[in-house]
Amino acid sequence: MFSAMASKIRELSRGAMAKQTGVNAETIRYYEKIGLMPDPARVVEVGHRVYDETHLRRLSFIRRGRELGFTLDDIRGLLDLVDTGHYTCAEVRDRTVVHLADVQQKIRDLKNMESVLKDMVAECESESVPDCPIIDALFSATCTRNTAANRGITKSPK
Secondary structure, three states, X not given: OHHXXXXXXXXXXXXXXXXXXXXXXXXXXXXXXXXOOOOOEEEOOOOEEEEOHHHHHHHHHHHHHHHOOOOHHHHHHHHHHHHHOOOOHHHHHHHHHHHHHHHHHXXXXXXXXXXXXXXXXXXXXXXXXXXXXXXXXXXXXXXXXXXXXXXXXXXXXX
16 A cells, blocks of 8 residues: 555646645646756656655745745745755845745835834825825825835835
């Protein structure tokens, strides 16, 4: 029974791999197209591509990296390190520290946006006023820029 189970794990269709990892089959195809996933073997008798445990592990790595907010370029860089086999934990840590700083900046930006939105909502005194301060603020480029600048909202570098 174990060997039959092991062979199923070693030979997965794209659909089965998608189901097992929670990654859409079209997304897997896209990862292959852009070179994040190696091309699987094509089995003539079966008529479809067959993925193995290496593909499954790599796809899981990509999925987890995306869940943590790494860009595809970041993931490609990490996989390049893994593929060469010559990397140190410090190299991976350095890349992760850069990503962490970006995430922390995004959190600060979101907190600033939350504060601006709360201020805008607080300016709405009642439902009976015909003019809406929120609509006015959104139409006012000057107001929006000044409010954002006063709150320290900046675009994070991509």
